[in-house]
Amino acid sequence: MLIHSASQLLTLAGGPQRGPRLGSLGLIVDGAVLVRGSHIEVIGSTTELLKQFPSEERIDASGRVVMPGFVDPHTHLVWAGDRAAEFEMRLQGKTYLEIMAAGGGIVSTVRATRQAGVDDLLAQARERARGMLRSGTTTAEAKTGYGLELQAELRQMEALLRLDAEGPLELAFTFLGAHAVPEEFKGDPQGYTRRVSEQMLPGLLDWWRAHAAQRPLPFVDVFCETGAFDLAQSRAILEAAQRLGFPLKIHADEFDNLGGAGMAAGLGAVSADHLVKTSPEEIRQMAESGTAAVALPCTPFGLAEAHYTPARAFVQAGGLLAIATDLNPGTAWCESMQFALALACRYLRLTPAQAVAAATINAAAAIGLHERVGSLEPGKQADLLLLSVGDYRHLGYRFGGNLVERVIKRGEVVV
Amino acid sequence: MLIHSASQLLTLAGGPQRGPRLGSLGLIVDGAVLVRGSHIEVIGSTTELLKQFPSEERIDASGRVVMPGFVDPHTHLVWAGDRAAEFEMRLQGKTYLEIMAAGGGIVSTVRATRQAGVDDLLAQARERARGMLRSGTTTAEAKTGYGLELQAELRQMEALLRLDAEGPLELAFTFLGAHAVPEEFKGDPQGYTRRVSEQMLPGLLDWWRAHAAQRPLPFVDVFCETGAFDLAQSRAILEAAQRLGFPLKIHADEFDNLGGAGMAAGLGAVSADHLVKTSPEEIRQMAESGTAAVALPCTPFGLAEAHYTPARAFVQAGGLLAIATDLNPGTAWCESMQFALALACRYLRLTPAQAVAAATINAAAAIGLHERVGSLEPGKQADLLLLSVGDYRHLGYRFGGNLVERVIKRGEVVV
Numbered sequence: 001m002l003i004h005s006a007s008q009l010l011t012l013a014g015g016p017q018r019g020p021r022l023g024s025l026g027l028i029v030d031g032a033v034l035v036r037g038s039h040i041e042v043i044g045s046t047t048e049l050l051k052q053f054p055s056e057e058r059i060d061a062s063g064r065v066v067m068p069g070f071v072d073p074h075t076h077l078v079w080a081g082d083r084a085a086e087f088e089m090r091l092q093g094k095t096y097l098e099i100m101a102a103g104g105g106i107v108s109t110v111r112a113t114r115q116a117g118v119d120d121l122l123a124q125a126r127e128r129a130r131g132m133l134r135s136g137t138t139t140a141e142a143k144t145g146y147g148l149e150l151q152a153e154l155r156q157m158e159a160l161l162r163l164d165a166e167g168p169l170e171l172a173f174t175f176l177g178a179h180a181v182p183e184e185f186k187g188d189p190q191g192y193t194r195r196v197s198e199q200m201l202p203g204l205l206d207w208w209r210a211h212a213a214q215r216p217l218p219f220v221d222v223f224c225e226t227g228a229f230d231l232a233q234s235r236a237i238l239e240a241a242q243r244l245g246f247p248l249k250i251h252a253d254e255f256d257n258l259g260g261a262g263m264a265a266g267l268g269a270v271s272a273d274h275l276v277k278t279s280p281e282e283i284r285q286m287a288e289s290g291t292a293a294v295a296l297p298c299t300p301f302g303l304a305e306a307h308y309t310p311a312r313a314f315v316q317a318g319g320l321l322a323i324a325t326d327l328n329p330g331t332a333w334c335e336s337m338q339f340a341l342a343l344a345c346r347y348l349r350l351t352p353a354q355a356v357a358a359a360t361i362n363a364a365a366a367i368g369l370h371e372r373v374g375s376l377e378p379g380k381q382a383d384l385l386l387l388s389v390g391d392y393r394h395l396g397y398r399f400g401g402n403l404v405e406r407v408i409k410r411g412e413v414v415v
Numbered sequence: 416m417l418i419h420s421a422s423q424l425l426t427l428a429g430g431p432q433r434g435p436r437l438g439s440l441g442l443i444v445d446g447a448v449l450v451r452g453s454h455i456e457v458i459g460s461t462t463e464l465l466k467q468f469p470s471e472e473r474i475d476a477s478g479r480v481v482m483p484g485f486v487d488p489h490t491h492l493v494w495a496g497d498r499a500a501e502f503e504m505r506l507q508g509k510t511y512l513e514i515m516a517a518g519g520g521i522v523s524t525v526r527a528t529r530q531a532g533v534d535d536l537l538a539q540a541r542e543r544a545r546g547m548l549r550s551g552t553t554t555a556e557a558k559t560g561y562g563l564e565l566q567a568e569l570r571q572m573e574a575l576l577r578l579d580a581e582g583p584l585e586l587a588f589t590f591l592g593a594h595a596v597p598e599e600f601k602g603d604p605q606g607y608t609r610r611v612s613e614q615m616l617p618g619l620l621d622w623w624r625a626h627a628a629q630r631p632l633p634f635v636d637v638f639c640e641t642g643a644f645d646l647a648q649s650r651a652i653l654e655a656a657q658r659l660g661f662p663l664k665i666h667a668d669e670f671d672n673l674g675g676a677g678m679a680a681g682l683g684a685v686s687a688d689h690l691v692k693t694s695p696e697e698i699r700q701m702a703e704s705g706t707a708a709v710a711l712p713c714t715p716f717g718l719a720e721a722h723y724t725p726a727r728a729f730v731q732a733g734g735l736l737a738i739a740t741d742l743n744p745g746t747a748w749c750e751s752m753q754f755a756l757a758l759a760c761r762y763l764r765l766t767p768a769q770a771v772a773a774a775t776i777n778a779a780a781a782i783g784l785h786e787r788v789g790s791l792e793p794g795k796q797a798d799l800l801l802l803s804v805g806d807y808r809h810l811g812y813r814f815g816g817n818l819v820e821r822v823i824k825r826g827e828v829v830v
Contacts, residue, residue, distance in 0.1 A: 084767075084808035091766045131816050302814070304761035306721065325815075332814075339815030346719035351506045352499075393499035399717070399747075400740075400754030401546050402817065 002056035004032040006066035007390035012375035016365035019318035023353035038410035069138025069383035070337035071363035074324035077142035081112030113146035121159035131335035136404035138383040145176030168409040173218035197240035221249040224260030253277040265289035287317035292366035296326035297343035311348035322366040345396035352396040382411040417471035419447040421481035422805035427790035431780035434733035438768035450797040453825035484553025484798035485752035486778035489739035492557035496527030528561035536574035546750035551819035553798040560591030583824040588633035608648040612655035636664040639675030680704035702732035707781035711741035712758035726763035737781040760811035767811040797826040
């Protein structure tokens with residue numbers, strides 16, 4: 001398949017983009033891509049490729065941007081139920097305590113998720129995955145974290161593995177048993193920390209070897225935040241995970257700075273995410289480490305909060321910046337990386353080019369998949385988008401809509 | 416056509432919703448609508464209507480919300496070119512003056528629009544109209560205002576009339592010759608005010624009688640703002656329009672309070688729009704008048720500004736509140752009323768029910784079309800949406816996507 005005559009072909013070639021390199025689009029005017037099977041074989045100009053490969057099946061991308069599929073490196077894709085009623089209560093001026101008393105908050109999602117079977121979880125997640133795909137996301141990270149007990153967490157994980165096997169959305173997996181302290185451990189986060197470290201993580205490892213042995217181990221993530229897990233508890237969980245061989249992620253500094261980002265950098269985590277309140281010292285530590293910084297602008301937007309990740313400080317420090325949706329039922333039910341990108345331009349002060357890189361090659365790096373996806377280069381997976389516009393800057397400039405006209409995943413047109 | 420089994424049928428019956436009535440959805444659980452031709456004939460419960468009309472063609476809306484199509488009461492739908500480069504310059508830290516020096520700002524849209532023929536204007540507006548329709552907008556107001564000379568303004572108007580005739584998006588028309596002071600009148604807003612009042616408006620009236628005599632006269636609108644038209648100039652233009660019989664609208668208080676909203680209320684304008692900096696006294700004047708208050712939350716969002724219309728104050732004062740996208744190339748290229756609604760919940764502090772009413776029946780009232788569209792009632796036009804969800808509160812709660820699954824305009828499925 002030869003996709004040709006793209007008004008702008010964004011390759012994002014050259015690997016993850018640290019610091020001032022962020023925004024290197026590798027833009028080819030009147031570009032073309034030769035796809036064979038599930039992979040990219042050649043990238044070049046339309047003139048060259050039409051001459052070199054005269055008898056390939058063709059897709060005419062005139063007047064269109066062709067670019068890598070978006071990679072969404074932070075989602076809570078699998079849960080049961082919704083929290084629309086809680087959203088309404090918040091707008092009516094109800095307090096957090098009133099909402100909790102009415103059965104709201106993460107507790108309500110945990111309750112619904114624990115009660116749901118794998119088929120039900122899969123069906124609900126599938127709808128969201130379709131929405132993501134239609135918006136141009138071809139690869140996403142997806143977390144458990146609404147079970148908060150081993151079997152319920154594993155049902156979430158099983159739903160994710162089945163969803164990935166169904167395709168076309170490709171998933172990377174994260175175990176977030178330490179998303180919150182469950183009701184059974186109310187007032188005893190230390191006890192739940194031990195439960196996660198000593199029972200759930202070893203149980204996950206056994207289960208993974210039995211059910212997904214051919215796959216790399218999932219990430220282990222922890223919500224390091226006031227009201228969830230403090231720094232010492234977060235460290236205990238991440239170190240236990242590391243001893244078992246799991247790669248690491250962390251939720252840090254969404255509301256308070258507890259030191260989670262610096263710790264994650266020290267532990268060699270693949271990414272630290274949220275990072276609204278991260279200190280300048282930790283921004284430096286992260287930039288010096290290999291740990292990617294994942295900004296989640298949909299979350300402050302969802303909560304109508306004024307503070308966003310100081311993304312430019314991460315870039316200026318030489319860090320690796322990515323953006324994600326944080327798709328979740330409480331604060332940000334957003335399936336669209338295009339919208340995350342529109343927010344990134346306005347509230348993280350990224351240019352459209354920087355935001356595109358943060359949503360593709362850097363997002364792939366934040367889940368360790370940058371060798372396979374996130375850019376258009378010979379040998380990489382053929383995950384690409386045709387936009388309905390000819391100038392990539394319309395991503396960011398325009399908002400609230402969907403500029404993705406066609407989605408190709410592993411060489412097949414899927415939208 | 417019998418649309419039945421809607422998990423929630425939102426009728427919005429009972430007319431425009433002033434003050435505390437805002438948010439009266441007229442919700443029928445397991446509701447049904449009988450459409451005959453282009454109009455609604457009966458509204459009721461599924462059980463009743465299936466029994467009463469057993470042999471109608473059926474649409475099963477199980478698990479879905481059925482509601483009136485959105486009415487977008489403030490758009491600048493017709494222009495040529497785009498300002499993506501200017502958006503990028505702004506993010507790179509360029510000043511307003513630097514952007515102007517590089518040929519940016521409204522001047523650039525005026526230049527492109529003046530150069531475009533009617534066919535070209537129509538083709539570009541048609542794309543946007545499709546985007547609006549896919550997002551659930553079935554009726555919209557659309558303004559001229561990028562010509563700033565009579566013939567160029569009339570070409571915009573002709574494009575709008577042709578677009579409306581094509582359908583399915585139904586338009587209400589507004590002449591905004593006083594959108595900005597054109598370069599030919601630089602430093603002489605008073606001179607352009609006379610030009611608009613004494614030549615352009617009479618010219619518009621003659622043209623309308625020749626080209627659209629069977630239609631009601633369009634609205635005449637003015638941008639009453641620092642740097643555009645001051646209060647006296649705005650009044651001169653609106654009074655000249657009123658003498659010729661045109662109904663009135665105004666852009667007021669987007670950045671500065673010049674007194675435009677109070678003046679518009681005094682003149683009996685159909686609506687005053689923006690209203691970010693409106694004074695409490697003028698909020699009272701508007702509530703006592705018949706003038707609708709149209710909030711445009713996409714504009715501060717597009718500019719990443721912190722100040723939004725004090726919507727609750729308008730409601731508390733007993734006013735008629737509507738929301739719109741303000742679709743335009745400079746500050747808010749947003750085609751989706753769903754997104755305006757998501758902003759209205761977060762930044763205007765409306766509940767989803769209030770935002771739905773502000774986006775349907777009240778939006779229809781803000782363009783004088785509430786007898787025809789904006790609610791589902793026997794005798795009204797059959798403009799309705801099927802959402803992909805069963806709870807209307809997902810509008811607002813979720814964002815960045817499109818929950819509209821099917822659009823019916825004048826009784827025909829168009830999306």
